[in-house]
Amino acid sequence: MSYLDQSLGQLARRIPGATRLFDQHRLDFCCAGNRTLRRAAQEAGLDSEPIVHELHVLQLRIGEQADRDWSQATDLELVDHILTRYHAVHREQLPELVRLARRVEHVHGDRPNCPLGLADHLEAMALELESHMRKEELVLFPMISQGQGVRADMPISVMRMEHESHGEELRKLAELTNDITTPRDACNTWRALYLGLRTFREDLMAHIHTENNILFERFAPAQIH
Template identity: 50%
Template sequence: MDLLDIPIATLARELPGATALFNRHNLSSCCGGNKTLRGIFAGDTPGLDRDQLLGELHTLIAQPVAERDEKNWHEADDHELIEHLLQRYHEVHRRQLRDLVHLAQKVEHTHFEHPACPIGLADHLRNMAVELEQHMQKEELILFPMLSRGQGAMAGGPIRVMLGEHDDHTAAIERIDALTDTITTPDGVCNSWRGLYTGLQAFKRDLQKHIQLENDILFARHLAA
């Protein structure tokens, strides 16, 4: 089926990140979620950029393939691996958490009486966003430049600080699991809730991979040296 003919509710439910993407373009996958992109583009939707929306959707669709075909990063030098970490994870986490906080607030506000509502999730994600931003800035401004300049022998202290903070991030992921029944979507909930949990699964997977690349490859090679 052509992407244009798939209901946006279906895309939101089955494509990680699609709900947040539609929200950014002021498209609701709840009310009117049976509409297709073809129908939406044929109508009058002020400010909607067809090419941008389709490009972003195709990026989401291609992402799992890119993950399966990911190169062996053990073979990459520091500069290449650092650039990958910055582009694939640092910038992505910033967008993910911004969108997830918005969705979590919406779900908690709308469904606070539902027994499975993840009360406290928005606050937890907001705190994660602050802590992760501080962590990434330390890497971007201090640690990564040191490694790129060949000063890995002097980086043992900063690396150990980052390793400790990675443990904190892992604990924060465990808190997400506790609030969401291991990110299990309840039956019969709305597309915003489904989109939130799909996005959480993608964020969790990305953050775990991010930590693994830094701990087991980038940082390990310099601690060993």
């Protein structure tokens, strides 16, 4: 089925990142989420073609390069992959997740299953992750790119410890959201939030795996206890 013939609510629930796109174009996927994209764009006086293109790009990202064996990539290819597939994506994901979480908490804060405190937790995660990624971009990755990875034991050790902290934050996220389980009667915003959280969790875990078990192992193998 064409994106144009699917409802805003369906697209928001199915494609991670669609909520940010709809918000940019002021398309109401929550209260008016039963409208098709075609109708919503027409009523808003918008050209639907760029929106459809962006949705296609977001959809492609889900399976982008999923089958490639990154252990066979060069150091430079692997660093570039991490920067584009994970660092850039996390910087898109987290602000939108915070926005959706605040909206859900504001509208549904009186419900016992509302994830109160989630927005603050995501903001804290965003700050910690940004600090972590900047250290990699300014210190570790330039060393690797310049062929100095064998001298990067200390930065790699620090990055591994921070990865453990990210794991703890993911566990707290699961506690706040009943392991990101969407309530049966959740609105479109709530559903989109949890879809985005599941995608973020999968991406962050894949990000950590790619660094710990592929890139870092080339220069500073983890100690087995």
